Amino acid sequence: MSETTPAKDGPTVTQATLNKKAAPKSDYKPADVSPQRRVQRSFAVRLWSVRHSKLLEWFYAKFADTFLLLHPLWKGLGYNRVEGPIKFVEKRVKGFMFDCRMCGQCILSSTGMSCPMNCPKQLRNGPCGGVRANGNCEVEPDMPCVWVKAWEGSQNMVHGDRILTVQKPVDQSLRETSAWLRVTAQAAAAREAAATKTGASA
Amino acid sequence: MIGRQRDENPAGIHLPLDPLPGHTSRGRLERVLRRGEFAVTTELNPPDSADPEDVYNRARIFDGWVDAINAVDASGANCHMSSVGICALLTRMGYAPIMQIACRDKNRIAIQGDVLGGAAMGVANMLCLTGDGVQAGDQPGAKPVFDLDCMSLLETCRIMRDNGKFLSGRKLTTPPQLFLGAAINPFAPPIDFRPHRLGKKIASGAQFVQSQYCFDVPMFRAYMQKVRDLGYTEQCFILCGVGPLASAKTAKWIRSNVPGIHIPDSVIKRLEGAQDQKKEGKQLCIDIINEVKEIPGVSGVHVMAYRQEEYVAEIVDESGVLKGRQPWKREIRRDDQLVADRLDHILHDEITETQVDMVKTAH
Numbered sequence: 251m252s253e254t255t256p257a258k259d260g261p262t263v264t265q266a267t268l269n270k271k272a273a274p275k276s277d278y279k280p281a282d283v284s285p286q287r288r289v290q291r292s293f294a295v296r297l298w299s300v301r302h303s304k305l306l307e308w309f310y311a312k313f314a315d316t317f318l319l320l321h322p323l324w325k326g327l328g329y330n331r332v333e334g335p336i337k338f339v340e341k342r343v344k345g346f347m348f349d350c351r352m353c354g355q356c357i358l359s360s361t362g363m364s365c366p367m368n369c370p371k372q373l374r375n376g377p378c379g380g381v382r383a384n385g386n387c388e389v390e391p392d393m394p395c396v397w398v399k400a401w402e403g404s405q406n407m408v409h410g411d412r413i414l415t416v417q418k419p420v421d422q423s424l425r426e427t428s429a430w431l432r433v434t435a436q437a438a439a440a441r442e443a444a445a446t447k448t449g450a451s452a
Numbered sequence: 453m454i455g456r457q458r459d460e461n462p463a464g465i466h467l468p469l470d471p472l473p474g475h476t477s478r479g480r481l482e483r484v485l486r487r488g489e490f491a492v493t494t495e496l497n498p499p500d501s502a503d504p505e506d507v508y509n510r511a512r513i514f515d516g517w518v519d520a521i522n523a524v525d526a527s528g529a530n531c532h533m534s535s536v537g538i539c540a541l542l543t544r545m546g547y548a549p550i551m552q553i554a555c556r557d558k559n560r561i562a563i564q565g566d567v568l569g570g571a572a573m574g575v576a577n578m579l580c581l582t583g584d585g586v587q588a589g590d591q592p593g594a595k596p597v598f599d600l601d602c603m604s605l606l607e608t609c610r611i612m613r614d615n616g617k618f619l620s621g622r623k624l625t626t627p628p629q630l631f632l633g634a635a636i637n638p639f640a641p642p643i644d645f646r647p648h649r650l651g652k653k654i655a656s657g658a659q660f661v662q663s664q665y666c667f668d669v670p671m672f673r674a675y676m677q678k679v680r681d682l683g684y685t686e687q688c689f690i691l692c693g694v695g696p697l698a699s700a701k702t703a704k705w706i707r708s709n710v711p712g713i714h715i716p717d718s719v720i721k722r723l724e725g726a727q728d729q730k731k732e733g734k735q736l737c738i739d740i741i742n743e744v745k746e747i748p749g750v751s752g753v754h755v756m757a758y759r760q761e762e763y764v765a766e767i768v769d770e771s772g773v774l775k776g777r778q779p780w781k782r783e784i785r786r787d788d789q790l791v792a793d794r795l796d797h798i799l800h801d802e803i804t805e806t807q808v809d810m811v812k813t814a815h
Contacts, residue, residue: 269592370585370596371555375603375656376649378582379637379664380711388711389585401642414648416656419560419604419619 293393296364299347303363303403306347310359314437317430321438329431337428354424354432360412361396362403367420369396374417377401459483459780465546468574468629476613476659477631479576480548480780481520485660485689490745490773491752493550493662493691494764495522496542498532507533507541510761516781517765517774518755520577522662525552529589536566543574546782550633551575554583559599560608564618567609571628579633579662580605603656606634610657634658636690638675639668639714647678650688660689662754667697667715669743676747685749692744695756696763697733700724734763741771 299306324332344350344365348358351367357374358365366374370389377397380388385398404410424432459480461467468478475482484491494514499506514521523538535552542549551570553563567578582602586594600608608619609632616627634653638646650661666672672692679685697703697715700723707715719736726732737755744750753773755764768774784792 269587269590371582371598371601373582373598373601375601375652376645377640377642378602378712379635379640380584381640381642382711383641383714385641389587395641397645398642401645414652416603416607416652419600419608422599 293349295346296349296368297394297399299363300399300403304406304408306363307359307407307409314430314433317434318437318441321434324431324434325438329435333428333431336431337426340428340430352426353420354427354429355421356429356433357417359407359409360404360415360417362400362405362407362410362413364396364400364403366396366400368393372420373397374420376413457780457783460546465782466544466574468576471629475631477576477629479520479631481550481577481660482631484519484779485751489777490775491519491689491691492517492768492773492779493520493522493752493754494518494761495524495754495756495758496538496549497758497761498524498527498535498538500532502533504541507538508545511542511545511547512782513761514764516778517768519752519779520548520550522550522552522579522754525554525581525583526557526589527552527584529556529584529586529591529594531590536570539570539575540573546780548577548780549575550577550579552579552581553605554581555598555600555602555605556583556586556596557594559597560619563600563605564608564612567612567628567630568624571630576629577631577633577660578609579635580609580658581635602634603652606632606653606656606658631659632657633660633662635664636661637664637712638672639664639666640712643675646675647682647684650679650684651682654684654688658688660691660751662691663693665693665695665713665756666740666744667713667719669740671714672744673747676749680749689751690749691752691754692747692750693754693756694737694740694744694767695758696730696737696760696767697723698760699729699733703733734767737767738771741767741773745771745773 341350341352344352344356348363348365349368350356350365353367361374366372370387371378377395378388381395381398382388382391385395387393387395400413404413459469461469469480469483471478472483472486475486481491481493494517496507496510496514499510511521521542523535523542524532525535526532539549539551551566553566555563558566570578580602582598586592586596609628609630611617611619612624613627613630613632616624618624636646636650636653640646650658653661663672676685676690679690697706697719700720703715703720703723706713707720722736723729723732741753744753755767757764757767
């Protein structure tokens with residue numbers, strides 16, 4: 251619950267206003283940035299991705315299949331050897347499309363193609379209670395709430411109900427690693443486990 | 453009335469209650485809610501001091517009017533006495549605190565430690581929150597942690613309680629016995645996602661929820677309808693957040709400056725039209741309580757009267773939500789009273805006895 255500042259007497263001032271007033275004066279005035287904001291940029295591409303979440307969902311399914319088909323290649327070359335170049339590409343592609351933060355455990359398919367790590371609170375399970383009436387973030391008033399967008403995006407998707415699954419906390423030790431390769435390796439392992447299981451039962 | 457009250461451990465007010473079947477905690481709030489009584493909770497304004505009396509004085513005004521007191525965890529990202537500290541003081545005196553845990557300031561290592569520490573002190577209720585962003589408070593340069601979010605925090609507490617394990621899988625020798633809570637805000641976008649979000653919180657372990665300030669009853673009613681349709685009211689106790697507005701000016705200020713609090717124009721118009729705005733704000737709060745208590749699925753109210761705490765008793769009394777029931781109240785025990793009476797006699801009665809006199813009277 252938010253704390254409300256007293257309004258018993260006199261004009262009311264927010265703590266944020268006081269902070270701003272107390273800041274040292276100089277010619278260089280940075281825009282309102284939160285500690286998490288990496289760069290000041292427009293949200294156009296990110297919002298495009300959310301609007302086209304259905305297309306991206308279809309595309310990613312095909313893409314993941316292709317990556318899984320290439321599993322022998324990755325394995326032959328060595329997963330740790332291909333990680334460098336793959337990560338290079340993944341970081342730039344996803345960075346452009348979704349403002350990806352390289353948490354290394356991508357859940358874009360469960361969040362309507364809106365990256366939850368762009369939330370200043372890095373919430374992975376839904377919007378906080380502070381979303382403004384216009385649907386913008388409470389911390390960064392110019393940014394549309396990533397979870398409002400996630401809900402919109404998930405409504406278009408075939409597996410949009412994945413937004414209702416509870417996500418585990420982020421494993422910080424996986425930061426700056428390739429989610430694509432991890433998912434592929436895990437899918438390959440699951441496929442092999444299933445194959446040996448059916449082989450054993452047959 | 454001197455003697456043992458309902459929901460009090462006869463061996464000492466600071467001790468946990470007997471475990472009951474179907475209860476996950478040994479606290480008073482869970483008992484009240486599971487008995488089907490209309491619960492009243494409130495928030496303690498945390499002091500900016502190291503004096504325990506400040507906490508006790510602020511808790512005393514709620515005596516006999518509320519079932520549990522929220523110990524806030526640096527709400528609005530402003531520094532205050534910690535929720536763990538407030539809980540340590542309150543549990544000593546037999547109060548039933550709801551320990552708030554915000555994800556903003558602590559990582560999963562600190563949080564799990566605090567859950568154990570709180571439970572060991574006798575805290576039966578924990579409220580899992582995400583927390584406001586640091587820029588809202590008096591320390592905007594602080595590093596925001598947000599290692600867990602409210603949902604994974606709930607799940608962590610549930611795993612500790614039910615599986616007797618840390619998040620890492622390491623075993624606890626004695627798991628905490630907790631009644632887990634969460635916050636809901638039915639008044640912020642995306643409105644149609646909000647009931648599903650409650651579902652997610654229940655799936656993560658929420659047993660009771662407290663809502664953000666409700667000033668728009670039709671909106672809350674629509675939310676509750678959706679929640680009932682999804683069957684969540686059977687799995688979770690919902691407490692509606694209410695509070696008095698000091699004036700129309702405050703209301704306008706809150707509306708434009710505190711994200712997540714929705715105040716409709718009709719409320720501001722009503723306050724502006726009143727002679728005594730403060731009184732009208734209190735009356736508005738009572739009217740809202742009377743409306744929400746009739747909504748099926750509402751199990752109680754959470755009265756947040758920031759800097760107007762003295763009104764909580766009046767609001768609860770005048771709305772009649774307790775229906776004559778008196779929540780636990782700190783009282784002098786029979787033996788303490790006996791000692792106090794004797795001491796009083798020695799201190800105040802003018803008796804100067806010499807040993808010779810005492811021998812004489814003994815005969």
